[in-house]
Amino acid sequence: MIDFSFTENQLMVRDIAREIAVKVIAPNISEFDRAHKMNPEILPAMAKANLLGFCIPEEYGGLGTDYISLGLASEEMEYADTSARVILSVHIGLYSLPILAWANEKQKQKYLTPAAKGEIIGTFGLTEPAAGTDVVGIQTTAVKKGNSYILNGEKMWISLADVADCFLIFAWTDLEKKKQRDHSGISAFIVERDFDGITTGSIHGKLGVRAGNTGFISMQDVEVPSENLIYEEGQGFKIAMFCLDQGRYTVAAGSCGLIKACRDACINYSKERYTFQKPIAEHQLVKQMIANMEAGYEYSTYLWMKAGWLKNQGKRSTKATSLAKWIACREAEESAANAVQVFGAYGYSDEYPVERFYRNAKGASIYEGTREVHTLMQADYVLGNRVDTQLEKDLPVVNQ
Numbered sequence: 505m506i507d508f509s510f511t512e513n514q515l516m517v518r519d520i521a522r523e524i525a526v527k528v529i530a531p532n533i534s535e536f537d538r539a540h541k542m543n544p545e546i547l548p549a550m551a552k553a554n555l556l557g558f559c560i561p562e563e564y565g566g567l568g569t570d571y572i573s574l575g576l577a578s579e580e581m582e583y584a585d586t587s588a589r590v591i592l593s594v595h596i597g598l599y600s601l602p603i604l605a606w607a608n609e610k611q612k613q614k615y616l617t618p619a620a621k622g623e624i625i626g627t628f629g630l631t632e633p634a635a636g637t638d639v640v641g642i643q644t645t646a647v648k649k650g651n652s653y654i655l656n657g658e659k660m661w662i663s664l665a666d667v668a669d670c671f672l673i674f675a676w677t678d679l680e681k682k683k684q685r686d687h688s689g690i691s692a693f694i695v696e697r698d699f700d701g702i703t704t705g706s707i708h709g710k711l712g713v714r715a716g717n718t719g720f721i722s723m724q725d726v727e728v729p730s731e732n733l734i735y736e737e738g739q740g741f742k743i744a745m746f747c748l749d750q751g752r753y754t755v756a757a758g759s760c761g762l763i764k765a766c767r768d769a770c771i772n773y774s775k776e777r778y779t780f781q782k783p784i785a786e787h788q789l790v791k792q793m794i795a796n797m798e799a800g801y802e803y804s805t806y807l808w809m810k811a812g813w814l815k816n817q818g819k820r821s822t823k824a825t826s827l828a829k830w831i832a833c834r835e836a837e838e839s840a841a842n843a844v845q846v847f848g849a850y851g852y853s854d855e856y857p858v859e860r861f862y863r864n865a866k867g868a869s870i871y872e873g874t875r876e877v878h879t880l881m882q883a884d885y886v887l888g889n890r891v892d893t894q895l896e897k898d899l900p901v902v903n904q
């Protein structure tokens with residue numbers, strides 16, 4: 505049976521997210537975006553509403569919701585601004601859910617429960633100055649010394665780098681395998697901001713997501729207790745891919761919020777702007793652009809909902825999530841470009857939000873797997889070069 509209706513719980517969560525988006529994020533987003541600053545009220549507001557504990561069971565201080573609710577909230581957040589959705593992507597998708605699936609009980613108590621309650625913020629450190637797509641090109645090392653690992657390396661383009669309290673860091677524990685580029689030599693660690701040898705900073709001059717923090721994490725002889733190793737040595741690559749499965753899902757759903765924001769802005773503007781003595785909404789080529797936004801929104805929504813449905817069932821969703829992310833980001837980029845077009849010269853100025861949508865949309869085709877990566881993944885699935893098997897660790901099944 506296919507059921508496209510949302511449950512009362514899902515709608516309730518969506519409405520909570522919408523309220524924060526409307527009351528806290530939207531009113532002054534232009535100012536924060538222009539100033540390249542994060543609105544300091546967003547994280548406390550999300551924590552107060554329990555939105556930092558999405559999909560985390562109540563026993564770990566979470567909201568205990570399902571994945572469709574997380575998708576709906578991602579859409580609401582990104583309708584207001586991409587930077588707000590990024591918080592859900594990294595804190596929930598790339599940090600909390602992987603800890604829920606892969607960490608031991610002691611680690612969950614220490615690093616998941618406070619994250620779910622919004623007492624600490626987590627993020628994900630995989631990318632480095634010389635390695636993004638090419639994960640085995642990372643240079644960060646973690647050398648065992650007694651009951652600790654000594655971490656050295658540089659992480660780059662990390663969302664919330666200057667804000668988060670804890671980082672899920674990927675590093676080589678097997679230096680021989682590093683030379684051979686064998687990903688089974690990579691491990692995952694939880695690293696606290698307060699550990700000696702950590703410095704972070706923000707990247708300036710970004711094209712988009714300007715109201716969000718993106719930065720670097722530098723690690724110099726950072727002593728990380730062995731008990732902060734997630735799961736087992738050599739499982740880091742697998743864990744990183746698992747993280748991306750969750751983060752990408754929020755990017756896919758969030759991109760639908762961006763498409764909708766483009767569509768709604770164009771609906772309003774095209775009815776008010778006149779050329780040749782009629783509203784531009786009556787010109788067929790303008791209608792075409794708005795129709796494309798609507799179509800992109802609809803089919804992108806179905807794709808992330810399918811991935812969310814699989815996640816709710818505890819089924820592996822890598823293929824569905826990758827497809828949803830690829831297509832939603834592509835449609836968001838096209839919708840934002842067309843939104844600027846519909847607004848004409850006004851779209852080219854920050855007097856209206858569509859130029860921000862355009863700048864923000866670009867990033868999503870780069871992070872969490874570039875559009876080229878997702879294109880290749882989809883081809884490889886159908887060509888028989890790639891198959892998803894059930895993972896040894898996965899998210900718990902949840903009720904809708």
Ligand SMILES: Cc1cc2nc3c(=O)[nH]c(=O)nc-3n(C[C@H](O)[C@H](O)[C@H](O)COP(=O)(O)OP(=O)(O)OC[C@H]3O[C@@H](n4cnc5c(N)ncnc54)[C@H](O)[C@@H]3O)c2cc1C
Nearest residue numbers: 628629630631635636637661662663867870871872874876
């Ligand atoms: C706003 C923002 C936030 C981010 N947040 C985080 C974060 O929180 N944590 C984190 O770890 N990272 C983060 N990233 C980094 C992001 O994940 C990387 O930028 C991404 O993985 C791409 O890596 P790269 O930039 O090094 O590009 P590269 O890997 O150098 O790729 C450059 C180009 O070559 C193409 N390419 C590369 N290899 C292939 C191939 N085999 N076949 C075809 N084409 C190929 C790519 O698609 C791309 O077009 C963020 C990036 C941005 C922009």
